[in-house]
Amino acid sequence: MPIKPPVPYTPEVESVEEDEQKTIAELNETFDIILDKTAEDYGHAVRSVHAKAHGILEATMTVKDDLPPELAQGLFARPGTYKTYMRISTNAGDILPDAISLPRGLALKVVDIPGGRLPDAEGSTQDFVMVNSPVFQAKNTKKFLGSLKMLAKTTDRMEGTKEVLSDALQGINTALETVGLSSPTVQSLGGAPDGDPLGQTYYTVTPFRYGDYIAKFSLRPVNRDLTALTGKQIDTKDQPDAIRDAVQAEMQHLAGEWEFCVQLCRDLEKQPIEDPTTQWDENDAPFMAVATLRAEPQDSWSDANVQKVDEAMRFSIWTGLAAHEPLGNINRACKATYAHSAKFRASFNRCPIHEPTS
Template identity: 30%
Template sequence: MHIYSLIFTLLLMGLGGGVAAQRIVPLMATEYPPPGEGAATQKIIGLLKERLEKDFPAPERTLRDAHPKQHGLVKAEFTVSEHIPAEYRVGVFAEPRTFHAWIRYSNLSGQKKPDIAKDSRGMAIKLMGVEGEKILPEQAAATTQDFVFMSTQIFVTKDVKTFGKLLKSINGGKLSAGAFFLTHLGLLKLFASVNIQVADMFDVEWGSTTPYLLGDRAVKYAVLPQTPSGATLPTGTPSDNYLRERMVQTLKDGAVYLDFYIQVQTDAELMPIEDPRVEWSQDLSPFVKVATIKVLQQTFDTPAQQLYGDQLSFTPWHALPVHRPMGGLNRGRRAIYDTMSKFRHTRNGEVSQEPTDWKTFE
């Protein structure tokens, strides 16, 4: 057999002939951007602007496109553990210390939706006193670092393209959204699973849903209550704002303690970077505690502090490079969060500024 024919025959066998094809295993902490991601991101931005202009006609104050209902902006201390394994002592976790922080709690859906309704909830943390150049050029010198969480460990779509289609269907009204879900039953199932009723915001188990760098590793974050209160859902016809009211009472009586964890990617196939629909198994990689959060005893439910919380911006891209967001959803977030924050603040005649420490409100 001619040498070239022999090589060709061997290649065919290796690609699925007489010899089993070799499985291509994705590399750890590696991203695989799909084509068309940038265009899909711009479509999402257009849809979000369209929705905000419809929902908040001038001169009405424009709220966030997501998580507009704020339960409260609270003061917290973020204390990095003394017992972190050496390989994870990176960035804000490099050494034991305590950062002052703002934490914003919210509902994903509209401001007027009652708290008892099923919804996805949000927690955004802003550490202050974090030295080092940040990723976003306009905030490179800011001394803050953000972490954003949802009341779930997964996201409902694999990529920004699918998320854009979902958003377009929702913008089109109930019939449009219903038709979309009927043709995307898997997405409907995920969507239903992340929309939950919550008894107490301090009892929620929070997940970053998307991965981040930790030096040269990929990790996800989680925040869990140290001692859940055991609160139950209110009965009868509860207040539309019972989640905020319960937060007010809890923090009037004392502090709340939460644990901040990382989960390190140990299997690139079973713990994918590019598919946040997949929950990373704790059997493959247990949570590792890296910090304790103390939500201080305080009074936070004042109009001035509520407004300040509404004016603050949170983005996973406001971070040190060693904590860079990863995966398609996060790549889309970079442009979406930045553009929509500027759009909202411009409509409100405000300028978003990063804090340097806690403020006192009258």
Template identity: 45%
Template sequence: MTKFALPVLFRPSVEFIGAEENDAILELETLFLSMAHRVAQQEGVAHRAVHAKGHALVRGTFQVHGDLPPELAHGLFAKARCFEALVRFSSPPAEQLPDTVSTPRALALKVLHVEGERAAGSLPGHSQDFLMVNGPAFTAPTPAGFVGPAKLLAATTEKMPRTKTVISATLRGAEAALEAVGLQSGKLKGLGGEPQRHPLGETYFTQVPFLYGPYMAKFSLAPLSPALQALAGTAIPNEGDAQRQAIQSALASEEALWAFNVQLCRDLERMPIEDASIAWPEEVSPWITVATLALPPQRSWSGLSEQTEKSLAFSPWNALAAHRPLGAVNRARKRVMAVSRQFRSNFNRCPITEPDGSN
């Protein structure tokens, strides 16, 4: 049986603010707010500044497993309990593009009625959010490294939809060629080269680290039920709302199960906190299942879903203190998402509320 190093205890010194960080975050705030403004002016409604297009908004349960080993029994996972949960499937960027422009798949999980001390900056209420995408590492190591891609997104927002579709097809071909030889490119995927695969067959990752009680960890969701596992790598049509239709069809008549996994930091050199572009190696620290997300058969999108989206927000900082976000990218997300959330609420004249009724 393979033995792994003990998890690294969190200490404040593992986080550090680089010289360029504040200026980069200020620039990202301006860029993402400008995208939100442009989309709102064009479409008459303010969407999220990232992951604007929703494909499904569904209800389920989040079952924390019992008898977890001591290193895993912390925070939300301290004891066995079943929570209500909301799950939103979406894709970037800030505009409502057809799925012929294929960008990364995203999943936001909101675990409801959670008890415990809240992280500073948490939304009012009693939920724990986890934001994930279908890749293990972020496209840039720090906020400064993401300014360039953000400028490109801002420059093309609400422009050239037909050209974007053509470019996306070209990039998907380039990505397929890379994957054929065992490689992949996060940049190609982010620009529109994401393979047209079923979103329910994907594995989703937080990409960035969080506290895990006294330790540090990343989180993931992996298909668990045979029906979902069979969708891994399955192609979907290259058309306008293909993801929405694929999810609706899959969830219409069969329960869907995901394993919620934790990867503890066991080596700070190979599993850094401040470089979000590095996937933590599984041979150093394997993913361990601590909970199960279950979605019963249901209608995954409707007019009600679209209306609910206007008043609902997901944030990595909407969290228990035991799972506070760590690292520069998370610090950037705290400020950028707060600005976007406030603009969306003001423009739509719709207060952002938590599902448990808290404002």
């Protein structure tokens, strides 16, 4: 069956619920519980999600030449090379031992991007925030709020119990995967595979405007240095920062190369905008590479980059071009909640957060 043409973007592809702002306000209140608790415990404010970083990389994004018109959109409308920062993380709002195996994240900040900006988007950067799963664990903001309230009650408590639970959940997730199934819920509670983050593929899980069209994004390792790490397990037993140590050791000598890929929406029923728990089937909507990222050997946990990137920057899907406007209720909720978290960190730590230039 031939691949359908991409669906044109119009504002009507989104469906806003009447009480969405009320739910977003409750999300901020719940995030405050996490922010206040962790700041009190650490004496230092951390992010309300993806608090623990495992590596900070400097890379170069190169947009491909001669892209077809449907792919030559927004940031990728013309060839170019851009400095990029990469932050590898774990999705919890507290800083946990790596043995508690939660989904891993990878955020990109592409620097000095020309073009019209999203409302309130500072600087001239384009951010992408991804996780190592193609789907989100909650269908909408209300269901996410319920999960977040549960997580807020366990923030920074019972680390030993969390490790035991994580071991059990990893076994359940492995059993599910052997029969061709996986559970984002099980993974979000601590059953995610504990593989090397440099060898994994990352996804935005939610859709975005892609110039004239609609898309999800992914980042996949392509060179031998990285693909050799795909599926590699890191021993986290009695090593709370095992992933950070492994990434730092590996990046001292290897070069990383990834493809940045676009998955265009081609059928709004099969590829819905408002339900991020639905995986867009690649047979109907294939991922296509539009750029490459390359990171040369480096110290992935240098004091300078930890301060510059982990402390003094924020990564938000609402920092970027109007051509890549976030779509769907989960993305709409992220605008206020990410800004809220960043404002709290800046105030508590007395460290202004800013957008970089090259």
